[in-house]
Amino acid sequence: MAEIAEVIGRDQALHLIGSLPQSGSRAWRVCFYVPKRLPAVDHQLVRILGWEDANKLVSAFAGMILQPSNCRFIVRAARNRRIREMAEEGCSVKEIAHGVDLSIDRVREILTNG
Incomplete structure (x- = not known):
């Protein structure tokens, strides 16, 4: 969570994590993929964070699967x-x-x- 907060701010990081569904059968785990480029069509990160912050995540974590704490x-x-x-x-x-x-x-x- 801290690494994400450094990029988009604490409030946006908490909003993102709170908006993600649980990953698999473990209620404590959230997981999401950050694409290398945001597609021209609507993307989950853009819907949750807006274009600017979604692009900040792409710049910082392109191609990575992130598993932050569910907070x-x-x-x-x-x-x-x-x-x-x-x-x-x-x-x-x-x-x-x-x-x-x-x-x-x-x-x-x-x-x-x-």
């Missing part, structure tokens, strides 16, 4: 922060669990273990 740890950390904020605001564990789509037991575990 779920970032989403998980943000979710856990929100759970703690909701608890501090006085929401019940049941309300929090419903709001973040987790079980009550999982919310309790996050609140207990930080």
Whole structure:
């Protein structure tokens, strides 16, 4: 992820990775091919990033298959922060669990273990 972020910026790299489907049966893996030249017709990278950033990736990684982290740890950390904020605001564990789509037991575990 860091190498991609150096080329197109952190926000665009996260947007790209979040837009890619999982690769195969492993939910933690995303994978994509960067062509040597962008075709004149619409391409997945152009649809996701726009022409300019897609071209930056081609310049940096032409012909490579990239397997960046899926960055779920970032989403998980943000979710856990929100759970703690909701608890501090006085929401019940049941309300929090419903709001973040987790079980009550999982919310309790996050609140207990930080």
